[in-house]
Amino acid sequence: MNSKKLIYIGGQYVRYYLIFVLITYGIIKVFKLQFWEPYLIRLVTPFGEMSPMGLAWSYMGFSKTYTIFAGWSETIAATLLIFKRTRTLGAVLSFGVMLNVFMMNISYDIPVKLFSLHLCIFSAFLILIDGKRLLNVFILNRDVSKFEYVKPFSEKWKNYTIQIAKFSFLILFVVLKLISTIRRQDTYGDLGPKHELYGIYELNEFQLNHKKRSVLLDDSLQFKRLIFDQPELLYLQKMNDEGFYYVAEIDTVDQKIYLKERDSSKVGFFDYKMKPESNVYEFEGIFKGDSIYFKTERKGREDFLLNNRGFHWISKYPFNR
Template sequence: MKLNSFGEELLKYVILFFFIYSVLYIFPFPLNSFTPLYFFERIFHQNTWHVIVPWFAETFLNNPDANHVQNTGSGDTLYDFVRCLLIGILSFILCTVIFLLFRSKINSKRLIYIGGQYIRYYLIFVLLTYGIIKVFKLQFGEPYLIRLVTPFGEMSPMGLAWNYMGFSKTYTVFAGWSETIAAILLIFKRTRTLGAVLSFGVMLNVFMMNISYDIPVKQFSLHLCVFSAFLILIDGKRLLNVFILNRDVSKIEYVKPFLKKWKNHTLQIAKFLFIIVFVVLKLISTIRRQDMYGDLGPKHELYGIYELNEFQLNHKKRPARLDDSLQFKRLIFDRPQLMYLQKMNDEGVYYVAETDTVAQKIYLKERDSSKVGFFDYKMKPESNVYEFEGIFKGDSIYFKTERKGREDFLLNNRGFHWISKYPFNR
């Protein structure tokens, strides 16, 4: 076999492998694109990967811990990485068998076209999904009040990154529009390469952020980078000629999947209807969720941070000591029906806090609904001073606090300045 022929055969093998891997990784898309069809994805995974991956890990990797755990928020579980390994092995086996049996019939150009179309619409789906929730600032909400009093060194790398993004609405919306515009450019044939370039840049930034701040979506964002790079490589020769070699390029003759015009028109209409319906449903669900969480979500009736400056336990004034495990340091009311109680030794715990604003009472419970106590509260006129008195775990409690809102912190009241005489780096 000549060297050129060997290279062509190797390229054909690589293209076939990548095609099979991409389909196995992405499927059951597009059947999971709409909420009413989510059950199909669940059933598919439950009867395939959720069974095969743990068996493979225990049998061949001697690791019984690769079971799928739902709703962890992590895309980098052991299950996810073993699944990727298994997809790679299955792709290699299928690719080798198909290549040996049907090598002469493999049409690389058709594989690139079909695979490119499948990957392109998958990227459109992912970019629109994440772009829209960033534009409406649902993925990165403003930092919770507890974060404003958490020492910088006590934050996890992911917590730091999440609050860094959530602090700035401008930057978060910009990131969302970058993903959304990349998706829009990918929709149209004339701009799909530009969309792929933008998608690669955006996803590379996301991947590096995930790597740098230990955000557990590393393998997923890496796949999106690779998929974007594949779409760029489809037009790689033309891009090389235009931007590097300064050569002329000929007009692209777009491939039509069918010979009859009406079939091609029908396919185009179906594609656009799919995208339009998806976008409309995504916008509707996102707008509805704004009232549930995020910056516009509901807040506690006493929303704020209450710093203690006087504390009495069983009618005895207790001096402030940092090692005191009984004295309160601050109360934080953020999300509805929740109160975070922090002690002087910085230990803290969440309680269910049912508030009656008419009677000015707070009823405290543990997460298991067992009662903890209650507080009566009152506010001094024209001040931020609140007094609390009641029973907490069988003890009589009285304490005086000063309320601080989000706007009382430098991070939120510094504002934006075009002109700065000195860098304000504090």
């Protein structure tokens, strides 16, 4: 087997591997399933308390525009890699996209550092297959000859058959990936289900065993916030910023919330009353054997500057807070 055949076989393997990976990651970004809008708890987490990866996920998930742009960049690179005539252009785009991903991974301590580096190397390998012609065009200003594509078989019908098989498999892969991704939108991501009480509830008044407690920042017994964010979960945050997740079953008819630990052991229950016109919500019940009462004010995602600032083509002054 000559060197051209070996390069062809290696190039085919690398090309299709990149195609499948780029399509997979591209589609879940286009449908915003890899980076979803920041959880409500992120909006009240001090900047310095975020992990580097948590910061990166919040940064990407905040902007639907940028996330979809990143997804289309990967998808277009994969599409260009499919066809022989645009293979080199696809490899150049793939290298740029994956280099950005690799730099993000090492800068924000995201786990898949070596994987993204391998994808950069694979893209560079495809570029180098056509490297001499690229050097002549962009650097040496020389004429270039037509690229002679290697054909795996001498018989035309065999070459046509393998092309049809490859395209059929790619189409099937893309269709199945699209169906799977669209279905997953109903279970998580920005379009996933939300709590009936979805929001952040800031405490204005707190009573423990029918006694009102003064506000003390280091109080390990007094609660600060109730956050209904992920489906069937309640996050209770204390004044000392210590917080815990509990499984929450909400009965909207009787206006009750039943709390359990993740191992299904019972924690307690709350009755709740809503005054939506004033955004005041009251919770009263039993929590770990204690009688407890919260008077709260609800805050939604839209109440934070990060989400209500909006977009401005022209700004008279920088709005950097």
